[in-house]
Amino acid sequence: MNNSMKIYFFGSIWGAQSDREIVQGLLRHLRTKGTVLSEHLFTEEYKNSEHSSPKEIHDRDLKWIGQSNVMVGDVTAPSLGVGYELRDGVILAKPILCLYRPQEGKKLSAMIDGSPGITVERYQSLAEAENLINDFFMELHR
Numbered sequence: 001m002n003n004s005m006k007i008y009f010f011g012s013i014w015g016a017q018s019d020r021e022i023v024q025g026l027l028r029h030l031r032t033k034g035t036v037l038s039e040h041l042f043t044e045e046y047k048n049s050e051h052s053s054p055k056e057i058h059d060r061d062l063k064w065i066g067q068s069n070v071m072v073g074d075v076t077a078p079s080l081g082v083g084y085e086l087r088d089g090v091i092l093a094k095p096i097l098c099l100y101r102p103q104e105g106k107k108l109s110a111m112i113d114g115s116p117g118i119t120v121e122r123y124q125s126l127a128e129a130e131n132l133i134n135d136f137f138m139e140l141h142r
Helices: 017-030 044-049 054-067 080-091 126-140
Strands: 006-010 070-074 096-100 119-122
Touching: 006 017, 006 054, 006 080, 017 070, 017 126, 054 080, 070 080, 070 126, 080 096, 096 126, 119 126
Parallel strands: 006 070, 070 096, 096 119
Antiparallel strands: none
16 A cells, blocks of 8 residues: 555435445555545444534545545546536546446436546446546556
């Protein structure tokens, strides 16, 4: 693990309960790449005990984005907050990997899919997503 690599992980916190196992697998894999600044946001403990104000959450998350070397996350479940975070990452010229698992009847936002500042990769399984993460990090080190 590269302890100096700081990763901001993003994804729908409240709207993707069915994706919980995949998100936990992505987080486990990302921990092998560096420190995941936002990891605890995706735990049941956090969801049950968050007492910060919306402004405190906003300021904390944007601070983590600013401190991160790279942003990686899952955009399968739509999230206004993730869109906001991605725009900040693009403005700061962060390397960004969005993982998207296509599902019938759902479509990825063109604002994410068409952004030249964002790498979008489609996947079907956790193993495939892990390989895409590996490839992304290898490209970063070239």
